[in-house]
Amino acid sequence: MDALDQRLLDEFQRGFPLTSRPYAEIATRLEVSEAEVIDRLRRLTDDGAVRRVGAVFRPNRVGASTLAALAVPPERLEDVAGLVGAFAEVNHNYAREHWLNLWFVVTAPDAERVAQVLAEIATLTGLTPLDLRLERDFHVDLGFRLWN
CATH class of the missing domain: 3.30.70.3460 (Alpha-Beta Plaits)
Structure with missing residues (x-):
């Protein structure tokens, strides 16, 4: 895991952009391409460092x-x-x-x-x-x- 992976995990575990293209916004902040952000998240998921990327809701509010x-x-x-x-x-x-x-x-x-x-x-x-x-x-x- 390199420094960019660490920033991706550290900086976006909260405050994930709620836009139509959140990975593009993350990419802009990290100064990389949207494809690189998506590729890194896919690799981190495949490697088991990330289980899922998604919203967390208060218990029993949805489902x-x-x-x-x-x-x-x-x-x-x-x-x-x-x-x-x-x-x-x-x-x-x-x-x-x-x-x-x-x-x-x-x-x-x-x-x-x-x-x-x-x-x-x-x-x-x-x-x-x-x-x-x-x-x-x-x-x-x-x-x-x-x-x-």
Whole structure:
């Protein structure tokens, strides 16, 4: 990852341009071509550095979502994380040092599909997800400086 990749990720995780050609605006700010911005984002996605480029909405304002957790035997953690992360409805998953050691967010068009994804994960993994539905929301800004 070079300095331009770092700037692209750091400077546009918030304040993504809401225009008809956002990549052109980003390119202008970075002093490169629109094609280069698109190519870099595609490569970063293919390499796993970026999961997706898109809007983030407040929970349950558009569709339905839940935070879920699994207690995964340590020797299965990487495999189970791969299975969970393969669902299009899973925004991200991450390991934690806790008996519930794999956490993930499921977002879908409706609560029925969220429940279906959790059931499919249970069937695929043989593990029962803990469904931690939102009771009260708090705004947490997940953007942070990636590099100095």
